[in-house]
Amino acid sequence: MAVGQRTPEDASAPAQGWGLNTWDSPWLNFKFLLGAGIVLLILLFGLVGPFFWDTDLAYTGAGPLNKPPVWAEGGLPEHPLGTESNGRDMLAQLILATPSSLKVGFLAAIIGMGIGMALGSVAGYVGGWWDHVIRTLSDSAVTIPALVVLVVIASYVQMTDTTAMALILALFAWPGPTRLVRSQVLTLRERSYVRMAHLSGASALEIMFVEMLPNMLPWLAASLTGGISAAILGATGLEVLGLGPTRVPSLGLIINQATTNAALVRGLVWWWLPPIIILMIIFVGFFLMTIGLDEIANPRIRQFSSTRRERTAAGELPPVEPIEDGTAGEEEAALEVDDLHVHYFTPRGEVIAANGVDFSVRKGEILGLVGESGCGKTTVAMAILQVVQPPGRIVQGAVRIEDRDLVSLSGRELRQVRWRDLALVPQGAMNSLNPVTPIREQMADAILAHENIGRVELEQRILNLLNDVGLPERVIDMFPHELSGGMKQRVCIAMSIALNPQVIIADEPTSALDVVVQRVVAQTLLEVKERLGVSMVMIGHDMGLQAQLVDRIAVMYAGNLVEVAPVESAFAGPLHPYTQLLIESIPSIRERKPLNVTEGLTHDLRDPPPGCIFQFRCKHVERICRERRPELVEREDDHLVACWLYEPERHALIELEEA
Amino acid sequence: MRGLTKEYVLQRFLMYLLTIWLGSTLIFVIPRLAPGDPVSEMVGRLSLDAGYIENADKLIASWKARFGLDAPIHVQYFRYWGNVFRLNFGYSLSHFPTEAWSMVSRALPWSLGLLTVSTVLSFSIGVTVGSLMGWRRTPRWLQMILPSSLAFTAIPYFMFGIMLIYLVAFELDWLPATGAYSRRVDPGWNLPFIKNMLSHAILPVVSIVLTSMGGWALGMRGLMISVNNEDYFLLAQVKGLSPARIFFRYGVRNAILPALTALALGLGGLISGSILVEFIFAYPGTGYTLYQAIISQDYTVTQAIANLIILVTATSVFLLDLLYPFIDPRITYKRTMR
Numbered sequence: 001m002a003v004g005q006r007t008p009e010d011a012s013a014p015a016q017g018w019g020l021n022t023w024d025s026p027w028l029n030f031k032f033l034l035g036a037g038i039v040l041l042i043l044l045f046g047l048v049g050p051f052f053w054d055t056d057l058a059y060t061g062a063g064p065l066n067k068p069p070v071w072a073e074g075g076l077p078e079h080p081l082g083t084e085s086n087g088r089d090m091l092a093q094l095i096l097a098t099p100s101s102l103k104v105g106f107l108a109a110i111i112g113m114g115i116g117m118a119l120g121s122v123a124g125y126v127g128g129w130w131d132h133v134i135r136t137l138s139d140s141a142v143t144i145p146a147l148v149v150l151v152v153i154a155s156y157v158q159m160t161d162t163t164a165m166a167l168i169l170a171l172f173a174w175p176g177p178t179r180l181v182r183s184q185v186l187t188l189r190e191r192s193y194v195r196m197a198h199l200s201g202a203s204a205l206e207i208m209f210v211e212m213l214p215n216m217l218p219w220l221a222a223s224l225t226g227g228i229s230a231a232i233l234g235a236t237g238l239e240v241l242g243l244g245p246t247r248v249p250s251l252g253l254i255i256n257q258a259t260t261n262a263a264l265v266r267g268l269v270w271w272w273l274p275p276i277i278i279l280m281i282i283f284v285g286f287f288l289m290t291i292g293l294d295e296i297a298n299p300r301i302r303q304f305s306s307t308r309r310e311r312t313a314a315g316e317l318p319p320v321e322p323i324e325d326g327t328a329g330e331e332e333a334a335l336e337v338d339d340l341h342v343h344y345f346t347p348r349g350e351v352i353a354a355n356g357v358d359f360s361v362r363k364g365e366i367l368g369l370v371g372e373s374g375c376g377k378t379t380v381a382m383a384i385l386q387v388v389q390p391p392g393r394i395v396q397g398a399v400r401i402e403d404r405d406l407v408s409l410s411g412r413e414l415r416q417v418r419w420r421d422l423a424l425v426p427q428g429a430m431n432s433l434n435p436v437t438p439i440r441e442q443m444a445d446a447i448l449a450h451e452n453i454g455r456v457e458l459e460q461r462i463l464n465l466l467n468d469v470g471l472p473e474r475v476i477d478m479f480p481h482e483l484s485g486g487m488k489q490r491v492c493i494a495m496s497i498a499l500n501p502q503v504i505i506a507d508e509p510t511s512a513l514d515v516v517v518q519r520v521v522a523q524t525l526l527e528v529k530e531r532l533g534v535s536m537v538m539i540g541h542d543m544g545l546q547a548q549l550v551d552r553i554a555v556m557y558a559g560n561l562v563e564v565a566p567v568e569s570a571f572a573g574p575l576h577p578y579t580q581l582l583i584e585s586i587p588s589i590r591e592r593k594p595l596n597v598t599e600g601l602t603h604d605l606r607d608p609p610p611g612c613i614f615q616f617r618c619k620h621v622e623r624i625c626r627e628r629r630p631e632l633v634e635r636e637d638d639h640l641v642a643c644w645l646y647e648p649e650r651h652a653l654i655e656l657e658e659a
Numbered sequence: 660m661r662g663l664t665k666e667y668v669l670q671r672f673l674m675y676l677l678t679i680w681l682g683s684t685l686i687f688v689i690p691r692l693a694p695g696d697p698v699s700e701m702v703g704r705l706s707l708d709a710g711y712i713e714n715a716d717k718l719i720a721s722w723k724a725r726f727g728l729d730a731p732i733h734v735q736y737f738r739y740w741g742n743v744f745r746l747n748f749g750y751s752l753s754h755f756p757t758e759a760w761s762m763v764s765r766a767l768p769w770s771l772g773l774l775t776v777s778t779v780l781s782f783s784i785g786v787t788v789g790s791l792m793g794w795r796r797t798p799r800w801l802q803m804i805l806p807s808s809l810a811f812t813a814i815p816y817f818m819f820g821i822m823l824i825y826l827v828a829f830e831l832d833w834l835p836a837t838g839a840y841s842r843r844v845d846p847g848w849n850l851p852f853i854k855n856m857l858s859h860a861i862l863p864v865v866s867i868v869l870t871s872m873g874g875w876a877l878g879m880r881g882l883m884i885s886v887n888n889e890d891y892f893l894l895a896q897v898k899g900l901s902p903a904r905i906f907f908r909y910g911v912r913n914a915i916l917p918a919l920t921a922l923a924l925g926l927g928g929l930i931s932g933s934i935l936v937e938f939i940f941a942y943p944g945t946g947y948t949l950y951q952a953i954i955s956q957d958y959t960v961t962q963a964i965a966n967l968i969i970l971v972t973a974t975s976v977f978l979l980d981l982l983y984p985f986i987d988p989r990i991t992y993k994r995t996m997r
């Protein structure tokens with residue numbers, strides 16, 4: 001799931017930041033806290049109750065029969081919630097029954113969780129035969145209808161107290177946690193920090209408790225709260241059927257006595273309703289905790305809800321300010337990106353992912369957009385395609401194809417332009433094809449969304465396209481998982497040229513492929529481009545590859561374009577200090593390697609410094625660099641750069657300002 | 660490579676057998692691990708009621724012999740298995756000349772009907788609601804009202820059932836409270852009977868559907884949100900497909916797979932819950948019969964029903980398992996790779 005790269009790194013990685021800032025902690029989830037509060041209140045009712053009310057009244061003959069609550073006609077103040085047909089005081093019964101119902105649930109769920117953690121971590125960690133046995137057992141145990149077995153067991157075994165009941169319930173409380181822990185261990189085992197710990201010689205137990213447990217915590221907690229309410233439900237079920245311990249008061253037992261004494265027909269509402277209400281409050285409490293914990297465990301759900309809330313709070317989105325076409329269009333431009341600003345509205349502030357990005361792609365050329373990961377190049381690609389994912393938004397700017405501004409198009413108009421004029425070769429073709437539909441369908445729906453053609457013609461078109469990228473015809477009926485990475489990427493290329501678009505955005509088309517396949521895919525792209533005369537934006541971080549493929553290169557740093565130049569002059573005479581750094585870092589043009597200049601970003605994307613964004617890493621930084629942002633200006637023939645070094649008047653400028 | 664492969668079917672079938680074995684064995688073993696045995700217990704209770712029973716020891720011994728409880732435990736276990744396989748559970752203790760199996764088979768259609776209808780309804784409503792809740796393009800007014808369908812999610816079916824009986828059947832007197840049909844109609848394929856039967860089924864079905872659909876909805880919502888973030892979902896947008904097509908072919912189509920798995924896993928819980936619903940509504944299905952068998956200490960019927968329910972659940976899970984590869988071609992592919 002290569003999703004992370006869509007949002008700037010620091011905005012999408014909250015998982016590590018847990019608990020660093022107490023007020024920002026995801027545990028402060030409203031639903032979780034509300035649920036926990038509810039459960040605590042109920043617990044308090046049971047624990048504190050005996051000090052305020054005489055619980056001996058809970059036994060037969062303690063008072064008059066069938067008295068309604070005190071507020072109803074005939075109610076007695078000695079029995080505020082009334083009495084039932086055996087003269088037992090309802091309030092006293094409830095006070096005694098509530099903690100015992102909760103106790104059963106907690107006990108059973110905790111035992112189940114313990115077993116689950118042991119089995120699950122053995123299965124996930126040791127693997128092999130153990131894993132097989134444990135997984136098979138828990139998978140099948142989870143489908144057994146627990147209550148049926150419980151009912152049968154309870155009919156043989158006289159349960160005298162709640163502990164016996166909890167032990168029997170625990171028989172069904174372990175498969176859930178086992179499955180969860182196993183899958184968590186399997187996932188976490190692949191994480192780099194766990195691998196590191198492993199390499200550095202930490203023991204399995206140490207890794208389990210130090211590295212893995214904290215990461216599993218929200219999941220475990222959700223499973224525990226879910227397990228507690230399931231166990232309470234199972235216990236209550238048995239009690240309602242009259243199969244629980246009969247000497248200990250419990251909420252289910254009260255319901256059982258009420259129903260078997262026809263309390264419903266006799267209108268003794270105060271007999272059957274209060275235990276149901278308490279149970280419902282308990283279940284609602286645990287349910288809220290569980291879904292709250294789910295949100296804590298799964299940031300995506302959290303993010304989804306929060307962007308939704310934000311949007312409703314802010315009302316309609318403000319319209320993006322249209323830009324007067326100042327440059328009147330470079331001649332022969334296939335695609336123009338005009339002063340594009342994209343911000344991510346994260347809970348921790350506004351991340352500026354693209355800041356006034358301005359370039360155009362000429363007809364028939366390949367423009368390379370390069371920069372380190374997190375520099376905003378993918379954001380720019382997504383903004384061109386109008387698919388910036390919330391919480392990101394284009395706040396300003398225009399993207400023009402044939403003088404139509406995509407940013408201001410309506411949904412329907414945009415759909416028409418998409419793919420017909422502007423196609424995408426996605427990053428990570430691994431995940432860009434729908435895993436459950438055959439290639440035929442995925443290529444067909446792109447074509448059929450824009451053209452009305454018959455089946456025979458459609459099939460021929462698809463076969464021709466596959467041919468064009470050098471794939472055998474049988475691929476048409478295959479599923480993505482049956483293809484290799486390179487084949488998938490070529491399917492994506494074939495798909496992108498299906499409608500003969502003006503512009504193709506190729507988002508790191510060769511990353512994640514091995515070197516030989518990379519070459520084949522790159523070759524395919526070039527061929528396609530030559531034959532169709534399509535314009536392309538090639539996004540990447542591989543300077544060597546760029547050097548071989550593109551006509552012009554645009555270098556991005558921290559959301560800003562710093563240099564745009566023909567590829568020859570960019571490599572022969574890079575102007576911007578950052579571009580120089582990038583090029584120095586390539587050992588040789590032949591040997592392709594990803595950028596490794598990174599000392600990483602040196603400023604917070606939420607709060608860029610005034611002046612040049614590269615100032616913290618620049619060797620040539622001067623005073624003006626810290627105060628005023630350099631504009632992207634043409635300094636040599638067709639060679640634009642945003643750097644004060646090439647402004648002869650810079651000293652005069654700053655003095656002028658001071659005056 | 661696609662669809663059902665031999666390995667897959669075989670593996671699922673073994674799983675199926677394992678589930679039945681596990682459930683039935685639990686039912687067999689745990690009562691025997693406990694101190695005392697059913698017969699002594701029963702005689703003990705009888706003597707409590709009657710005050711004193713002559714020759715209680717002889718009675719216990721003869722009953723034990725009758726039920727084969729005097730044989731060594733492994734012999735009992737094999738006999739038990741033979742019975743489970745032949746669906747032969749002996750005679751009912753409380754309705755003596757009747758065979759346990761025939762009592763069970765009389766109850767089964769009611770339960771199957773109730774459960775099938777309510778499961779299909781709650782799953783399909785829940786999945787629809789959840790898909791819409793997890794989709795970014797759902798109209799805002801719909802987004803506002805959909806969560807209200809989760810209102811009863813946390814409440815156990817039977818509690819909701821009790822409240823429905825009280826409100827709808829007793830206070831408002833709109834629908835019958837208990838049973839599957841009234842005595843005044845003749846069972847058979849005639850309109851009055853069918854109408855009567857349906858009116859009896861409404862409350863049990865409603866209490867299951869309203870309380871269980873929220874769970875499916877929440878699960879589906881989470882799955883849709885994940886799919887929303889998948890690369891293929893994004894590519895579908897970039898292709899200029901219509902929102903409806905993206906929603907169905909790229910959203911629901913992909914998110915429904917894990918939801919179906921959840922359905923298979925949740926079936927046991929659903930059946931457990933419906934036992935209580937049948938009890939509350941005195942609905943003459945297997946759950947209610949099970950309850951009655953237990954209070955009349957009819958061990959043969961108890962075992963028959965419990966085994967049957969385990970069998971039916973496992974069979975449904977097995978059938979769902981066989982369905983997956985047709986929806987998700989990856990499932991069997993991975994198996995063949997291993």
Ligand code: SF4
Pocket residue numbers: 576577578612613614615618619620621622625630642643644645
């Ligand atoms: S403007 Fe100044 S700080 Fe920025 S790159 Fe040029 S010389 Fe360096």
